Amino acid sequence: MRTFLAALLLMPAAVQAQGADAQLKAIYEAEWAWRGAEFGQVQDGLRSKPGPKFAGQTPADWDRRKVHWQGVLKALDAVPTEGLSREERLNKAVLSELIRADVANIGWRTYEAPLNSDSFFWGRVKPYSALDGVEDYRRYLGRLGDVGRFFDENIANMRAGMKRGYTVPRVSLTGRDKTIEPFVVSGAENPLMEPFARMPDSIPAEEQAKLRAEAQRLVDGVAAPAFARLLGFMRTEYMPAARTSIAASALPDGAAFYEDQIREYTTLDLTADEIHAIGLTEVARIDADMKATIAQTGFKGSFPEFLQFLRTDPQFYARSPRELLGHAAYAAKRMDGKLKDVFTTLPRFRFTIVPVPDAIAPIYTSGRGGLAACQFNTYDLKSRPLYNLTALVLHECAPGHSHQAAMALEAPDRPAFRRESYFSGYGEGWGLYTEWLGTKLGMYETPYEEFGRETFEMWRAVRLVIDTGMHSKGWSREQAIEYLASHTALARLDVENEVDRYISWPGQALAYKLGELRIRALRAEAEAALGSKFDQRPFHDALLNMGSVPLPVMESEMRAWIAAEKGKTSVQ
Structure with a gap:
């Protein structure tokens, strides 16, 4: 090297x-x-x-x-x-x-805390997308044989972090040890063996048997014992010693660390106080929108009573995991028919819809979108309201994350590193923008679904307030939970999981609303400059064809696009 x-x-x-x-x-x-x-x-x-x-x-x-x-x-x-x-x-x-x-x-030295309430280094062992051929399986076998070394190095780093008070907050680790439990068992029941349960027909049966046998040897002899060591370390050493404070400012040189995390996730030079103020303004604006939507439903009662109605009425909840996935698939297919109104160019790469794996579902977010798959959480169905689902599909699947990742992958004349780069302000800003875009496309069929979209937008605005509140203004976890629960229709489980995510992942939650505000401001600039000549399709093409970029770069590029489009119309 x-x-x-x-x-x-x-x-x-x-x-x-x-x-x-x-x-x-x-x-x-x-x-x-x-x-x-x-x-x-x-x-x-x-x-x-x-x-x-x-x-x-x-x-x-x-x-x-x-x-x-x-x-x-x-x-x-x-x-x-x-x-x-x-x-x-x-x-x-x-x-x-x-x-x-x-x-x-x-x-x-963030590598001394290689986990948060949402993501963990041990979650990188089992592949959650299909292995395509024999070479993929052989590489997976190699990783199974390397798990012990990989875990031991991470554990050593975590012990170093413990010595200097640099750990994940204890409260956000509750239950995370349970995600390790399924992987400590020997035999075919270990989830690490799942990729071998159904292998591609392109691999001869004899070769499949050899690969499966080698996998079982490595799982039983290397991987399962490594997971068992990790589980013991988490329960007897790390979790008891994890810090009881929640603020990033409580870490060594924490105020400067939080400033740097803000820069990383937003790519903007904003202070925590400035972001907090933006959040309060957005919360007030969206609150008025939500109350107007409640009036459209005909509900007679207070805002808290309406939230309680949404959280408890059976009409808003699926009765089975398959029903929830069916609603998600229906929303995705409806959007599929509208993509021609959003873009002039569509990617070839397609995503699938799958449930969040059982091992992580209890502490995982409601949905997560990526290039190959869009995941939806079917754990605890009474916490997964259907009125939120259309907005979630738009954000995570198409035209949100799955679609954006495919566009970045297939964009022409792009260096390899640009195809796989990701900036949260751009990517999450686009995801939240697509939720709003659904209002222009007729995607929300009832006032309840529109309220679900608004509660998602409020959720992202509230993040600006509580992330900065907890990490720079001394807010408690309980204060953050109450603020989020009182302003949105999110289920209590989601509220607590989300707050724990912000506690353990300072700054990341700020990317969504700050990015979306800039994309919507750019669209407003384009509409004002181009008037009746404005077409959202080339606007969206230009936005996604640049790939994931820092927000200031996005703004300069899109303003250049607006100027070029305006020049075309003035010549005509």
Whole structure:
């Protein structure tokens, strides 16, 4: 790796005569190749997939990465931005911000707390999307054999974090140990064996049997014992020693750490006080919208009484997991028929709809969308109201996350790192924007569904208030739970899970509303500038075709698009 790093740092000088674009391309292509090797990824067409080993997690591994990325930043700074083409300027801005955050997190030693209430390093072992062929299975076997080393390195890092008071808050860890339990058993019942229960017909039966037998040997001899060690560590050491405070500001140099997390997840230079104020303004605005929608339902009673009605009336809840998934699939298919009104170009890659895995469902969010699948939580159906489901489908599936990921993957003339980059402000802002877009497309068929959309928008506005409240203003967990519960129709289980997520993941919750506000402001600018010539389809094409970018980059690019479109109309 040292030799490769030295070559990377010398590369801009070696190609300087070819111009700024060539210099930059040499840097990001070399960095992407280094990253793939460093983190054990293999390239499969347009996508990266996990390789046969987990990335090293030792402090020395992270220190080496920090040195490498500092060198990359130095090399990027040496490339004159004014000499770059428009697309390469985008590439430089994206890579610079990605690596800035990487370097900052290593500086904070965030690897010493490699989990939060929502996501855990042990959740990366079992693949939750299909394995495509024999090489995928062999790489999975390699990872099964590497689980012990991977877990032990993470445990060592967590012990180092414990010594300096850098842990996940104890309250947000409640029940998370239970997600480890299913994986400690030997035999075919271990969930790690599920990918071998039904293998592709392209793999001969004899080969399937060999792969299955090797998997069982590795699960019984390596992986299950590693999960058992991890479970013991979590229950006897980590959870009892985890900090009782909830604020990021309570961590070592916590105020500065929280500022940096705000920058990472929003890519904006906003203070916690500024974000808190934006949140209060949005909460007041959406509250008025919600009360107007209640009036449309004909309900006679107070706002709290209406929330209680929604949370308890059986008409709003599925009677079986299949019924809930059916409602989600119906909403997704209805949206499928409207995509032609939203975009001029559609991706080929398609997503499926699946339930959240049982092992994590009790502490998982209501839905999660990605390139290959859109997950919906069918655990505790009385906490999964159907009136929220249309908004959730739009956000997580299409035209939200699954669709956006496919567009980024298939966008033309895009370096590999751009296809897989993700900025929360852009991605989550787009997801929330698509919920609002559903109002323009006739997706909400009843006032209750519209109230469900509004409660989701309120949920994201409330996040601005309670995330900054807990991490910089001394709010308690109970205060945050009450604030979220009193302003939305979210079920109590969702409210508590969400607040615990914000406690353990400072700053991430701010991305949604701040990103959506900027996208809607850009649309308003486009509508004002173009008047009757405004067409939302090319606007959305331009927005998604740039891929995931920092919000300031998104704004400058879309304003350039607006100016170009205005120039076209003035010539006509």
